[in-house]
Amino acid sequence: MKRYSIPIIRHEIYEKAENKAYFYTKIFYHTKQSFNQQTMQQRGFASDNNSGIHPAILKAIEIANTGHSKGYGDDQWTYEAVELFKKEFGNDTEVFFVLTGTGANILGIKSAVHSFHAIFCAETAHIQVDECGAPEKFTGCKLIPIPSQNGKITPEQVKPHLHGFGFEHHSQPGLISITQVTELGTVYSVDEISALADLAHQNGLYLHMDGARISNAAVSLGLPFRNFTKDAGVDILSFGGTKNGMMIGEAVLFFNPALASQSKYYRKQAAQLYSKMRFVGAQFVPFLRDGIWKINATHSNRMAKILETEILKLKGIEITQSVDANGIFALVPKELIPVLQNEYFFYTWDESRGEVRWMTSFDTTESDIFNFVKLLRKLLNE
Numbered sequence: 001m002k003r004y005s006i007p008i009i010r011h012e013i014y015e016k017a018e019n020k021a022y023f024y025t026k027i028f029y030h031t032k033q034s035f036n037q038q039t040m041q042q043r044g045f046a047s048d049n050n051s052g053i054h055p056a057i058l059k060a061i062e063i064a065n066t067g068h069s070k071g072y073g074d075d076q077w078t079y080e081a082v083e084l085f086k087k088e089f090g091n092d093t094e095v096f097f098v099l100t101g102t103g104a105n106i107l108g109i110k111s112a113v114h115s116f117h118a119i120f121c122a123e124t125a126h127i128q129v130d131e132c133g134a135p136e137k138f139t140g141c142k143l144i145p146i147p148s149q150n151g152k153i154t155p156e157q158v159k160p161h162l163h164g165f166g167f168e169h170h171s172q173p174g175l176i177s178i179t180q181v182t183e184l185g186t187v188y189s190v191d192e193i194s195a196l197a198d199l200a201h202q203n204g205l206y207l208h209m210d211g212a213r214i215s216n217a218a219v220s221l222g223l224p225f226r227n228f229t230k231d232a233g234v235d236i237l238s239f240g241g242t243k244n245g246m247m248i249g250e251a252v253l254f255f256n257p258a259l260a261s262q263s264k265y266y267r268k269q270a271a272q273l274y275s276k277m278r279f280v281g282a283q284f285v286p287f288l289r290d291g292i293w294k295i296n297a298t299h300s301n302r303m304a305k306i307l308e309t310e311i312l313k314l315k316g317i318e319i320t321q322s323v324d325a326n327g328i329f330a331l332v333p334k335e336l337i338p339v340l341q342n343e344y345f346f347y348t349w350d351e352s353r354g355e356v357r358w359m360t361s362f363d364t365t366e367s368d369i370f371n372f373v374k375l376l377r378k379l380l381n382e
Contacts, residue, residue: 044345051361054245064282078281084288094260098272104238104250115140117174151182185327197233212240215297216325249280296362300326303360
């Protein structure tokens with residue numbers, strides 16, 4: 001991965017500058033020029049986190065950036081965003097805004113478990129692989145990863161772990177966590193989610209959903225959010241916005257209000273209570289009210305389908321997972337991967353197999369895709 005340096009402004013040099021405004025302007029121009037020369041606005045398929053911010057979201061932040069407003073969520077934008085979530089999911093939904101996806105997951109899970117509980121998830125789950133042990137640290141719980149070939153887990157896979165209830169020497173089964181869209185780009189159906197929810201509730205467990213890409217799942221399923229979350233038996237939802245055109249901010253939704261009784265304290269302890277909360281709420285207002293979530297997710301999903309269609313025309317590439325949303329996993333000749341990454345950065349998923357991940361975003365263009373495939377075809381001599 002390329003690294004880009006930012007000029008360091010030495011204090012003594014700044015103090016000697018006669019025209020400080022000009023000094024800063026010159027530094028800014030130099031930095032901007034330097035970045036442009038190095039990155040050339042390089043586009044790629046590494047992550048939907050790498051895309052920018054949707055213009056409507058930026059405008060909402062700008063509008064909120066007027067005058068003063070009370071902090072910590074006691075503002076008109078946060079109130080409006082909460083009401084929009086309640087309109088989508090029901091008035092009994094408890095809403096907590098946080099800054100990051102990891103923050104959303106640990107707050108949601110912590111609110112439902114005690115340190116003696118066990119949490120079941122796919123071995124590919126973000127909480128298992130990409131959160132630096134944060135769920136274990138903040139909950140004190142044992143994560144039990146379940147093998148998965150497609151990012152999903154099933155009731156049949158969870159059942160063997162549901163034992164030792166009431167036995168003080170055994171971590172008590174407490175919660176099942178699934179990701180929608182999964183880390184392998186697949187999407188759970190309503191029936192698959194309901195089956196896991198039924199299993200959880202029959203055994204006194206809760207069902208948590210990591211919805212970092214929930215907008216892409218909704219578009220893929222062609223369903224309102226509520227149909228495959230609350231109505232399917234999900235108890236806690238981490239609702240993502242950052243990967244779908246927002247700048248910063250996620251939401252934790254509790255469909256069982258009793259679970260949220262202590263959540264405001266856990267949020268503070270987890271350093272997720274943002275003082276200028278209005279800038280998170282202000283983003284969610286157009287995101288939900290104006291359907292920005294759907295516009296963006298529809299586009300990114302469509303771009304992935306176009307990329308899939310073009311990749312299937314190539315003999316030297318094998319797609320390994322169902323393309324249900326905005327991610328494609330594929331086997332690529334290992335020697336070609338660094339050459340491709342030099343032009344269009346993306347991540348290698350499994351180095352031993354030469355498996356890579358390509359993600360599309362709300363701002364991915366058809367030109368991005370066709371130019372990328374053109375390079376692939378050239379390298380493959382096809």
